[in-house]
Amino acid sequence: MATQPVYRNPWPLPEPPISKWMRFLSKNHNVKFVWLQFLSYTSNTYTRIVTLAKFTQMVENGQRLSISHEAFSLAPGDSLVDEELTDGSFSILPDLDTAYCQAHSEGTRVVIQCDCVDSTTGQPLERCARSLSRRLCAKLQSSTGLVPVIGFEVEVVFLKREPDAVTYTPIGWNHQWSTITQEDCTNLDLIEGCMSALETVSVRIEQVHAEAAPGQWEFVLSPDWPLRALDTLLKARDTIRVVARSFGVHATWHPRLWPDRPGTGAHVHMSLYDPWKGHEPKRNTYYMKKFQHFMAGVLQHLPAIMAFSLPQEISYERVKPGIWSGGEYACWGLDNKETPLRFIEENHFELRMIDGLANPYLVFCAMLRAGEDGIEKQMSLVTGQVETAPAKLPPAKREALRLLPKTLRESLEALENDLILNQRAPNVIEGHPMVSTYIAIKREEVEILRKMEPDERRAWLISRY
Structure with a gap:
């Protein structure tokens, strides 16, 4: 690691999501679609695609997409390995700090990484590795x-x-x-x-x-x-x-x-x-x-x-x-x-x-x-x-x-x-x-x-x- 990072608070003070999203759009004028992603345990990327209008509405109203708990227990061929995860769902919470326009999309496609959270409380799921990374860093x-x-x-x-x-x-x-x-x-x-x-x-x-x-x-x-x-x-x-x-x-x-x-x-x-x-x-x-x-x-x-x-x-x-x-x-x-x-x-x-x-x-x-x-x-x-x-x-x-x-x-x-x-x-x-x-x-x-x-x-x- 030849270059040292820029020193700053790794967890800056939160900015209202809609403000952050509008600021992103002010710099990226061609956005049409938003890809919401999270990584499976097998390192395959789960993706939900929404239109710009729909995602902006979601950010304004605090809405989140719902995903079946089965997503955490799918093996190749979509075979389910944990029957206890067949019931219920969770939500994906977009992290707007990760938003970027995908290469070769002419700025029309935004990719955003998401945390997996409880649909009712909005708290990070115990099964979400991305959220756990953040919590373990804070604990250390x-x-x-x-x-x-x-x-x-x-x-x-x-x-x-x-x-x-x-x-x-x-x-x-x-x-x-x-x-x-x-x-x-x-x-x-x-x-x-x-x-x-x-x-x-x-x-x-x-x-x-x-x-x-x-x-x-x-x-x-x-x-x-x-x-x-x-x-x-x-x-x-x-x-x-x-x-x-x-x-x-x-x-x-x-x-x-x-x-x-x-x-x-x-x-x-x-x-x-x-x-x-x-x-x-x-x-x-x-x-x-x-x-x-x-x-x-x-x-x-x-x-x-x-x-x-x-x-x-x-x-x-x-x-x-x-x-x-x-x-x-x-x-x-x-x-x-x-x-x-x-x-x-x-x-x-x-x-x-x-x-x-x-x-x-x-x-x-x-x-x-x-x-x-x-x-x-x-x-x-x-x-x-x-x-x-x-x-x-x-x-x-x-x-x-x-x-x-x-x-x-x-x-x-x-x-x-x-x-x-x-x-x-x-x-x-x-x-x-x-x-x-x-x-x-x-x-x-x-x-x-x-x-x-x-x-x-x-x-x-x-x-x-």
Whole structure:
């Protein structure tokens, strides 16, 4: 995270919604449609489309759209995994701070992220990961005086869809990390088109460079306060996909397209800041101890976090040893890309065990709760440090490290048994409703994908992610 964020209150004083909406429209004169969105547990975007007149009326009168509770428990094919969610509904509350005109829509289409709230009280639902992100940040600041700042690396592979509608091939095979090959030059309009579009929708990027896999590029987003960074990640992905489609190309976050080439991740960087004092707490003993406890908590709960951050079986093919993606042991290292936690500087670490198939709000909530547990229990970061690839360690040192889950099934089991992330006491079967439903959905999804042929499963994932 090369650029520091602008220091200001991450939760500014509220402005009347209609005033905020009119101010947005005064700068965007072509709006005709409004897309209201929220992200499912499977990281697919649920969308409701309304006209400008209808949405303006909704904002004026405080009206909200109603959604069935079933939305939280749908597996692929719209199969319901939780019968208790068949009754009732909730409302979606638009966050007007996230409004932007979608790229290549000529300003006619506005996209807005929404919170899921109780239809009667208007309070955030316990199952809403976006709302939970906000609450956990407020809780951490209340207890420590610190707020996380996060930034994402958006790795993407650009593919051409063949006429059979099943086969996808990269836009170029002659491709190499951080270089611009002759073949790449034929696709620079696409890459620079993405950069221009991101700038137009106010997504700040640090840099863009070629990655190692065919057709693979990385867009490094600037760091920001958590909710803005998470919303911006979704905006960036949407923008890249829209621009790619305008070039007749498909953008995918599939984590491992080819077994002999590097995979595609979505690494997240995190630091802790004091938003009121306006500085990064470097060399402050109190704050640095908090940061190290936080990082130790993430490492301690990493097997459970992986159920959210590596949400498909194919995700675990990307993080095998020897390909700079995180490896198979719970450990950390100073600027070591073969460890799941890469310690970059005294108040900056990178989680490498995450890909673009994950719901980023869920991943962040899990990281924050794990880090908070580390602070509360003053966990130590002394153990688990390695200076080389764990696979190259002497057997005795390697055996002292904890093995991480190698499949989604193992990660889901770790999450189910995690007393902090699943918020359940020993000998109590039911855990947090969001976690319980997520586990049920992912287990159903695993079975559905397992029945597919490899080529069908690959095409299914590419088409959705």
